[in-house]
Amino acid sequence: MAKSSADDMELRRGCAAAIAASGAKEDVVFSIRVAKGRGIFEKLGRLAKPRVLSLTTKHSPNGGENKAFLRVLKYSSGAVLEPAKLYKLKHLTKVEVVANDPTGCTFILGFDNLRSQSVAPPQWTMRNIDDRNRLLLCILDMCKEILDRLPKVVGIDIVEMALWAQENTPTVANQVSKQDGQEGSVVPIVTQRELKVTVEKDLVSQAEEEEMEALLGTYVMGIGEAEAFSERMKRELLALEAANVHSLLENEPLMEEVLQGLEAASACVDDMDEWLRIFNVKLRHMREDIASIESRNNKLEMQSVSNKALIEELDKLLERLRIPSEFAASLTGGSFEEARMLKNVEACEWLTGAIRSLEVPNLDPCYVNMRAVREKRAELEKLKTTFVRRASEFLRNYFSSLVDFMISDKSYFSQRGQLKRPDHADLRYRCRTYARLLQHLKSLDKNCLGPLRKAYCQSLNLLLRREAREFANELRASTKASRNPTVWLESTGSSQTASSADTSTVSEAYSKMLTIFIPLLVDESSFFAHFMCFEVPALGAPANGIKSGSNSIGTNDDDLGLMDPDANDIKHDNNITELGALNEALQELLDGIQEDFYSVVDWAYKIDPLRCISMHGITERYLSGQKADAAGFVRKLLDDLESKISSQFSRFVDEACNQIERNERNVRQLGVLSYIPRFATLASRMEQYIQGQSRDLVDKAYTRLISTMFGTLEKIAQSDPRIVDIVLLENYAAFQNSLYDLANVVPTLANFYHQASEAYEQACTRHISSIIFLQFERLFQFARKVDELQYTISPEEIPYQLGLSNADLRKVLKTSLSGIDKSVTAMYKRLQKNLTSEELLPSLWDKCKKEFLEKYDSFVQMVSRIYPKENIPSVEDMRAQLASL
Incomplete structure (x- = not known):
């Protein structure tokens, strides 16, 4: 078994030196190498970190209690130990062996003073069980001797620890380390006797001791002494051992039979091994002979193949270096006619x-620097330069002459009395003849395409602008429509005549302009992108069924059938850089044509400003059909048209608002203001022109116009405080009546309809309340005084106040109610006075009677509560009297 690192005195001296270098005066009791972070980190593919755990003690100089520490040391970049962490053993609360480690060598030391209890404590892994037990026994022993307590032990069998402590006795070593010429401290190691005492007495916790006592108490043996119990256990053990020996003796014949079979099998295996050894020797000799023969044959075959390949390669190289005479003549001086x-x-x-065949991917690198190859490559480059220059000069002149011929022929353009759709079929047919040539020019010299594209754009721009100008002029001249005035608040006769005029031809003319030229511009953009070899995706057909007749996208007219030099269809990638260059070229190709569209918009605005709504909807439909692709200029043109139409319509709304605000200058205005009913007519026309589009444009116009109408109405009403409520309720009622049908279908008008309804109700309430209070002023002033006094004195004391006695109440009743029929008639006349809308009088009178009865009802309740002995007409009598008048 390998020597444990706990017995390594050099390790202990290194730990002592590292601790002393940190300034701590501690004695090293035990040191051992461990690994930090194993277990779960192995599953994540991380390596364990080598560390050294050292148990140290510190003696108190004043004779106090000693202190015990657990130090963690790590290796620096120079493989020198240095202190990493320090734990005090007095905070050690738990020693737990990790359950998911089958070796049992991984454990956790839990301390109760860790800053973050949510972070799991580090795991320590030992080399083997012996090292683990030595470290844990040393920790437990120091806790017992210095701290007089033991931490909680989890996952360790106490009995196995005790048995291990009896069988393994750590060596006692008193090492003396000399440093700077001084004797080091001698640190004793735990002896066998101390370990035995510790394990047998101290490793059993209080809970385990109670469990053992409970277990022993379950046996009733009738024995009073421990010696008798021990003797009985020994006798039972001897009986069990005798039974085991007897069982083994009974199975001896079977064991003999198995051994004989094993010996026979072993003999067969030895014979087979000898035969295999002989065959292996013979096969080795055969392999050597075969390898020798194959080596000689391979050399001869390789020489033959190399010679043949060399001859073929030289033939191919000579073929590449040859220039056919007919191709040389075409490249240097041939004509560019169609034939x-x-x-x-x-x-x-x-x-x-030929140029590609002399490049490195297609030519062996060993041939690149050959003189013949370099000379031939220079000759081919000269041919390429000459041909590209001649072809570029021819195409620039060809584009200019082709467009000049079309411009000089007036039959290509719209004339007086005849609108002509631009037809570029013949132009594209002539250009298509040179499409393949442009493709090859791009492969030969990509830089030559820039001047060619510019020349094509400049020439075709003149043609497109001439076609658009002639078409727009004839379109305006051939469109018949009466002009509607912008001032819609002037005299009633002219406004009604203007509103009945049909100006639909204006919108149709604008739509025809877009129908003819937008698809044409998209077609030209697509043809230009393909013809001039831009690597962009093909344009799709416009949405909403918009077509350009014979020039519609998707026909064979734009399919140039371009092929690359390898006879494969060109695959267009969505190259952002290439798309940006294309849009810059299209800007030059189509720039200036937008002025003719603007002129049509201005012409339509002068005839009927409301036609901006229908033109805005037409533009939106075309805009939704365009994609952000190679026809980017067309989309920008439609955006500019939409902005211009919106600006023109906003100008009309501003003028209408100014006309509304001019009504405020009149000193006194009664009845319904002129712009209230005329706005309903205007809104009806605007809804007719929407046609499912431009909803947002019209809603914003409604908001501005109605806000200006309501604001002007409030200012006009405030000019005369006597009739302010009459002016408001009449005009708000007229607004509701004129927009009732439209408000049911237009959400924006419905919001303003409800706003007018609320303002009407408020004005009615204020006007009716002022009339009632003016006619029955003494009656309701008396009630108001009583109500005010109820907050300060009791109801019984109110009749004794000055001016509020029973007599005063009777005077008020006599004055106010004695001629009730005359008072009601006077109230009706006041309500009728200054009211110009007679149809509002019945509803206002009903509201007036209802309001008066509510006020009178509260007065009757007050009298019954404060003056119970007084008799006044009841509410029902008053209601009947009002109904009879």
Whole structure:
């Protein structure tokens, strides 16, 4: 068995030196190597950390109690021990062997003064059970001798510990360490007698001792002394041993038979081993002979194969270095006419393949620096430069001449009395002839595409702007629509005439402009992306069924059939950098065309500002059909159109609000204000133009207009305090009546309808209360005084107050109720005065009577409570009298 680290005196001296270096004056009693963090950390793939546990004591200089410590030391980068942690043994509460460790070498020391009890204490793992027992026995012994108590022991069999202590006696070593010429302290090790006493007497806890006493108490033996019990146990043990020996003797014949079988099997195995040894020698000799023959054959075969491969490789290299004369002629001086394009494409394909064949992936690295290969590569580069320059110059001139020819022919554009849809089929057909050439130019020199793209964009931009300008001019000239005035609060006759005018042709003209040009611009963007070899995904067809007729996306018109030099379809990757370069080129291709769309919007606004609603909805439908793809400029154009239409409509709303606010300047206005009923007409027209779109735009307009209407109404009503409530209730009632149908279907108008309803009720309540109080002022003032006094004096004392006696009550009743029919008639006339809406009078009079009866009911209850002996008309009599008038 390997020597335990607890007996390593060098380890103990190292611990003593490390502790002394830290400034502590302690004696090392026991030191042993352990591993920290094993157990669960092994499952996580982490390595255990080597540590040294050292038990030390510190003697009090004043003759007090000694102190015991448990020190944890770790190895520094130089394999030198240094103190890591210090635990006081007086805080040790538990010693627990980890249950999930089958070896039993892992245990936990629990201390009651740890800062974070939520963190599990570290696990310590020993090399074997002997080391574990030596450490734990030493800890328990020091706790008993120095602290006079033992910690709780969990997971350790006390009896096994006692047996181990009897069989294993630690050596007693008194080591003397010399340091700086001085004698070291001598630390005694626990002796056998001390361990025996500790284990037999102290390792049994109080609970275990009580259990043992209970167990012994279950046996009734009639024995009064321990010697008799021990003698009886010995006799039983001898009887059991005799029975075991007898059982073994009975099974002796079977054992003899098994041994004979084993001897026979052993002889057979020896014979077989001898035969296998002989066969192994013969097979080894055969393998050596076969290996020698194969070696000679492999050398001859390798030489033959190498010679053949060398000849083939040289033939291939010579073939690569040859330039066909017909390809050389096409690349240096051939024509770019349509009939010659097939030859030019074949020459490009050969040139591309020849350049690639001389590159390292396709050519063995050992050939790269050969003189013939370098000269041929330089010759091919010169051919490539010459061809790219000639082809680029031809294409730039071709694009310019092609567009100039179309611009000079007026039949391509819209003319007076004839709207013409732009048709670029012939243009694309002519360009498609050179699509393969552009693809090969890109593979030969990618930098040459920049000037070609710019030349194409500049030429085609002139054509597109001319087509859009001519189409927009003829579209406006051919559209017949009467103009609606923006001022909608002027005279009633002109407003009604304007509202009945049909301006739907304006929206149809704007829709036709988008229907023709938006798909055309998307098609041009898609064709440009494919034709100029941008590596972007293909554009999808527009949503909402928007098509461009013969130029719609998805037809064969945009399928250029581009092929790479290896005759495979080009796979477009969603390259963000390439997409950004494409959108920059499209900006140059289509820039300026937006001005013609803006001119159509301005023209439509002048004819009928409300048509901004329908144009906004049309723009939204087209915008929802566009994707954030290669046609990014088209989406930006639609965004700008939507913003301009919203701005124009906001301008109309601002003018309408200014017209509403101008009504405030009138000094005195009675009846329903002019903008209340006319707003209902305006809202009906706006709802007709929404057509399921632009709901948010119209709702914001409603909010601004109605807020301005209500604010202006409040200011007008406050100009004359005598009729403020009459003006409010008449106008709020008119607002509700005019918008009743629309409020049932438009949530925004429904909110303002409820707001007007609440303001109407409040104005009615204030107006009716003022009329009732003015007609029956003395009656209700008397009731108010009584109510105020009820908070300060008892009800019985109120009739004795000045002005509130029974006589005063009778005077008030006589004055107020003697001519009730005249008073009610006067109240009705006051309610009718200054009221211009006669249809509101019946409902207001009913509310007035109801309010008066409620007030009179509270007055009657007050009189019955304060003046019980006084007789006044009842509420029912008053209700009947009011009903008769």
